[in-house]
Amino acid sequence: METPLTLAIIGAGQRGKAYARYALSHPEKCKVIAVAEPRPKTRQIMVDTHSISPSMVFESWEDFVRSSADSIAAAITSRSADGNLCGPGRLTDAVLVAVQDSMHAPIVTALAAQGYHILCEKPMATSPEDCIRMTDAVKRSGTIFGIGHVLRYSPYNKDIMKIIQSRQLGDIVNIVHVEPVGYFHFAHSYVRGNWSTEKESSFSLMTKSCHDIDILCNYLSTSASKPVRVSSFGSLSHFRKAHKPMEAGAAKKCLECPIQDVCTYSAKKIYLDPVSRGILSWPASAITDGTPDIESVNDALETGRYGLCVYESPNDVVDHQVVNLEFSSGQTCSFTMVAFTELICERQTRIHFTHGELIGNMETFTTTDFKALTVRPSEQMNDGKATKLHTPVIDQMSGHGGGDIGLIAAFVQAVKEGRQDILGITADDVLASHLTVFAAEQSRLQGRVVDVEMFEAEVRGRMAKA
Structure with a gap:
């Protein structure tokens, strides 16, 4: 047993x-x-x-x-x-x-x-x-050491890795990856919440999207390719006092605001209204101690940070950012993190290979084999053999497309067998992807392309002198 x-x-x-x-x-x-x-x-x-x-x-x-x-x-x-x-x-x-x-x-x-x-x-x-x-x-x-880069462990990404490793579509040349955070999700976590200021937490590329940069590194790990240069741009464009609706007047809290029923980012709409309909899950469950109810949520909005107007909150992290990566084998990747989406964390990915492409949305993906396509424009519609739909089996009770359960299951098995390789990642791999994220943020702040290896050397140099 x-x-x-x-x-x-x-x-x-x-x-x-x-x-x-x-x-x-x-x-x-x-x-x-x-x-x-x-x-x-x-x-x-x-x-x-x-x-x-x-x-x-x-x-x-x-x-x-x-x-x-x-x-x-x-x-x-x-x-x-x-x-x-x-x-x-x-x-x-x-x-x-x-x-x-x-x-x-x-x-x-x-x-x-x-x-x-x-x-x-x-x-x-x-x-x-x-x-x-x-x-x-x-x-x-x-x-054994594991990190919450749950995207690696979802059935969706495991199946994508099988396609990449099989080389049936050739070698990766370019990846385009988008993280749609979700308009009210961003307001909850990165304007009002625990990740709203760099002083309390860190910059949003790290707190929200470090596992997006990691999954790009994972896709390219099969060719032993590592990030070598990075550039990045982004800013806090919307969630500032200058954009507060005139109709809100002097109100600083949503429950005191005359437009609380119509404002896009109303705390009443995001937290209180769902609970009144019996929806007790996230995000309301994140702002109370214990199971949320009307009384506890109302108290949290009246006395805490989650009831503040998003335009009056002391947030300072960016609400949109792009990152461009060049890898050691010449591949390029572009990543976009943006707050203003209806989708919540349902990543959109396009991987371009030398002989095909893969297009996915975290639930399903298609692969197109160029070798099976005709060349003449009038015959571009293929016979169904060139493009295939892939539908990984996903545990709908697990977050991140099954990645949450996938990670903890892999970790438990790795500990039981004493095998770090079951997690498919080492502590050094975790460090490498994180340092790439830090390098990207340095690029955004300094307005220049950053050499990832040189960035790490500078950090270690500072540590040696301390």
């Missing part, structure tokens, strides 16, 4: 719950036996859902690490009758880190030092220096 892997959840919010859900559907694979979460109701929901013992419930990650240190110390000093160590003393086999971005570095380095296998939500960290420190810590520990 298979022994389930034991897991601790550090941060029981949306992402923590998304990964922990796998333990409920596959109890033979893993079990959540510990949680660290400061919000009482949110913490209790995790405790109740997974029947966690009171001794394994912590109000902070620091409490978890301290308890773990005590347990490890006790195991080292305690010996059985035959003189062997009783065990490593760690509280769980692995830890899922799903807290705010700026907290990742200290938590991961502390857990790695204690020998835990770690799955960390993206992004890795909010500075290139911390990313490097985390990578070094994980490599020293020799444990």
Whole structure:
């Protein structure tokens, strides 16, 4: 009988719950036996859902690490009758880190030092220096490390990788990739929410789209091609006070605003109205402690940041950005992140090969084999053999097109077998894609093309001098 892997959840919010859900559907694979979460109701929901013992419930990650240190110390000093160590003393086999971005570095380095296998939500960290420190810590520990680049693990992208690896359409020459964030999603997360300012979190290319840059790197990894040069442009164009509708007058909060029922970004429309219709999921579930209801949502809008007018909020991250990448084997990629879309995170991708092309939307994709096409314009309609529709089987209960479940399943299996390769990525790979994102942001800020290798050398040089 298979022994389930034991897991601790550090941060029981949306992402923590998304990964922990796998333990409920596959109890033979893993079990959540510990949680660290400061919000009482949110913490209790995790405790109740997974029947966690009171001794394994912590109000902070620091409490978890301290308890773990005590347990490890006790195991080292305690010996059985035959003189062997009783065990490593760690509280769980692995830890899922799903807290705010700026907290990742200290938590991961502390857990790695204690020998835990770690799955960390993206992004890795909010500075290139911390990313490097985390990578070094994980490599020293020799444990399994995964990152929340969930796009890699969706059935959709796995099938795309099979097409790329088969080389049936030739070699990749160019990729065009678009991330439509969604107009109210951007307002929730990047204007009002936790990722609205660089000081509190990081720039939006990192917090929203680091796994988009990563998936481009993944597509081209089959040819051992790496990003070498990057340029980027973008700005905060709309969510500024200058664009506040005149009809809103002096109102700073949506519930006090005369146009709260018609404003595109009305907090009443985004949070309160859906809950009044019985819709208790995201985004309303993200602004309350515990399950949202009319009273708790109304209180959150009246007293907190999510009730602020988007044009009065102190946000400073860009709402649109383009990134151009050149890879070491000559391939080029263009990536666009834009807030102003109806689609929510349903990426649009075109991959151009030497003998065909692939066009996808995160659910289905088509491949066209140029060898099966006719040349004459009047005969461009092919007989159905040139273009094929691919429809990957997607778990609709899992976020990111099945990527959430795909990642946690791969991580659990990697830990069980002690094989980092099951995740298809190393700590160095994670670091490389993150440094590319940091380099892209430097390009945007400085208005110049940035050499990725030189950027990394500059960061490491600063660290050596510090």
